[in-house]
Amino acid sequence: MPFASLELAILGGTPAFLEPLHVGRPNLGNREHFLRRMEDMLDRRCFSNNGPFVREFEARIAEFIGVKHCVAMCNATIGLAIAIRAMDLQGEVLLPAYTFVSTAHVLQWQRIKPVFVDLDPVTHNICPKALERAISPRSAAVIGVHVWGRPCDTVNIARIAKSYDIPVLYDAAHAFGCSHQGRMIGTFGSCEVFSFHATKFLNSFEGGAVVTNDERLAERLRYMRNFGFTGYDCVLELGINGKMTEACAAMGVTSLEAINDLIAANRRNYQRYVHHLEQMPGVRLVAYDETERNNFQYIVAELDPEVFPLTRDELVDVLHYENVLARKYFWPGCHRMQPYATEQPDACTLLPQTERVAARVIVFPNGQSVGDEDIDKIAEIIRSATLAALQIKSRIRQLAEQGC
Numbered sequence: 001m002p003f004a005s006l007e008l009a010i011l012g013g014t015p016a017f018l019e020p021l022h023v024g025r026p027n028l029g030n031r032e033h034f035l036r037r038m039e040d041m042l043d044r045r046c047f048s049n050n051g052p053f054v055r056e057f058e059a060r061i062a063e064f065i066g067v068k069h070c071v072a073m074c075n076a077t078i079g080l081a082i083a084i085r086a087m088d089l090q091g092e093v094l095l096p097a098y099t100f101v102s103t104a105h106v107l108q109w110q111r112i113k114p115v116f117v118d119l120d121p122v123t124h125n126i127c128p129k130a131l132e133r134a135i136s137p138r139s140a141a142v143i144g145v146h147v148w149g150r151p152c153d154t155v156n157i158a159r160i161a162k163s164y165d166i167p168v169l170y171d172a173a174h175a176f177g178c179s180h181q182g183r184m185i186g187t188f189g190s191c192e193v194f195s196f197h198a199t200k201f202l203n204s205f206e207g208g209a210v211v212t213n214d215e216r217l218a219e220r221l222r223y224m225r226n227f228g229f230t231g232y233d234c235v236l237e238l239g240i241n242g243k244m245t246e247a248c249a250a251m252g253v254t255s256l257e258a259i260n261d262l263i264a265a266n267r268r269n270y271q272r273y274v275h276h277l278e279q280m281p282g283v284r285l286v287a288y289d290e291t292e293r294n295n296f297q298y299i300v301a302e303l304d305p306e307v308f309p310l311t312r313d314e315l316v317d318v319l320h321y322e323n324v325l326a327r328k329y330f331w332p333g334c335h336r337m338q339p340y341a342t343e344q345p346d347a348c349t350l351l352p353q354t355e356r357v358a359a360r361v362i363v364f365p366n367g368q369s370v371g372d373e374d375i376d377k378i379a380e381i382i383r384s385a386t387l388a389a390l391q392i393k394s395r396i397r398q399l400a401e402q403g404c
């Protein structure tokens with residue numbers, strides 16, 4: 001049943017949802033399969049250190065992607081950090097500012113300067129032309145990020161990197177199960193790094209993996225994730241603890257078994273959002289290329305401030321009052337977060353498209369726990385909000401004056 005504008009919670013109505021509806025509510029594979037695996041793990045008393053579930057998870061991922069090596073990690077952040085170290089990167093590395101802050105932190109953490117590159121406003125990925133302008137003899141590598149699981153322009157990135165003879169690696173945290181030009185993501189660059197965090201469509205509670213066809217790199221990744229140990233008493237070089245636990249791997253295997261169902265649920269939801277939002281003036285939904293494989297995890301819209309009657313932040317406020325916890329990923333961009341904002345104060349003037357997109361993007365709830373009715377209600381809230389825009393603006397001003 002359509003809401004009248006006056007029923008919006010921000011204007012004093014009752015919230016449309018009793019419980020919060022999250023963007024990153026975890027998906028679950030078959031519960032019984034997972035619990036059986038937990039029983040096995042307890043019986044075996046093998047909880048970590050490259051146990052059978054980790055090996056199975058790695059083998060299944062490598063087969064699924066069509067890549068020679070998969071090295072499971074405790075999370076994607078550590079996976080990226082180890083990959084960067086295993087590739088001997090130093091000096092400066094080029095990356096987009098429009099990413100989760102972890103992509104920049106793993107560089108800074110190792111005293112490598114992140115050099116932020118502007119994005120392509122259509123794809124939200126690193127812009128090859130901007131990359132060409134930013135690359136220099138000091139650049140040691142390029143990190144592309146497949147934002148929302150949509151592929152970077154791998155051809156042009158490879159061409160530009162080759163002109164300086166530097167490697168490319170990809171932060172593929174969003175892109176498990178996606179393809180590009182008929183090839184699975186995970187097969188591009190020197191290596192690619194997936195995240196299996198709880199909020200990702202395929203989760204292992206916490207987890208990540210570095211995938212590569214480079215045998216020497218894979219070998220180094222393996223011992224670096226295990227403190228540098230190559231044998232019982234032999235540490236070959238500086239390593240760290242990046243190991244995935246058996247419980248996480250068991251969850252990962254269970255999720256992987258359910259991958260088709262998880263993608264189908266996301267796809268259904270995506271299509272329902274498209275149905276509701278594509279005709280709405282000022283709303284541009286980020287589209288997925290249906291000729292490729294997608295995981296449809298992120299339902300992302302850009303709000304055009306010239307046309308849509310509310311700002312992105314105002315719409316987020318409206319939705320939060322209704323218990324729809326929409327997100328502003330990746331506001332405000334890494335370059336405006338610390339320590340980068342202090343160390344690179346000019347970055348905002350160099351990243352106009354990043355600034356523009358980060359101020360317009362809103363991410364809606366998706367996943368197994370979101371159903372048709374939820375999406376219908378969200379669309380109805382947005383429609384009502386556009387009709388009551390003036391009242392909402394004045395209410396938000398009033399709340400701000402009251403310090404809320």
Ligand code: T4K
Pocket residue numbers: 022023024025026075076077078099100102103145171173174194195196197198199207208325329
């Ligand atoms: N590169 C990129 C491009 C990334 O996006 C990420 C992570 C990484 C690298 C690093 O990957 P990991 O090292 O994490 O493997 C979330 C996730 O924590 C993060 O993994 C993800 N990207 C990022 C885009 O989103 P937050 O701080 O927004 O998450 P949080 O805790 O607010 O969770 C979102 C919502 O999900 C919560 O409000 C409630 C719900 N939730 C969350 C968890 C963890 C649940 O219902 N249950 C749960 O167990 O960062």
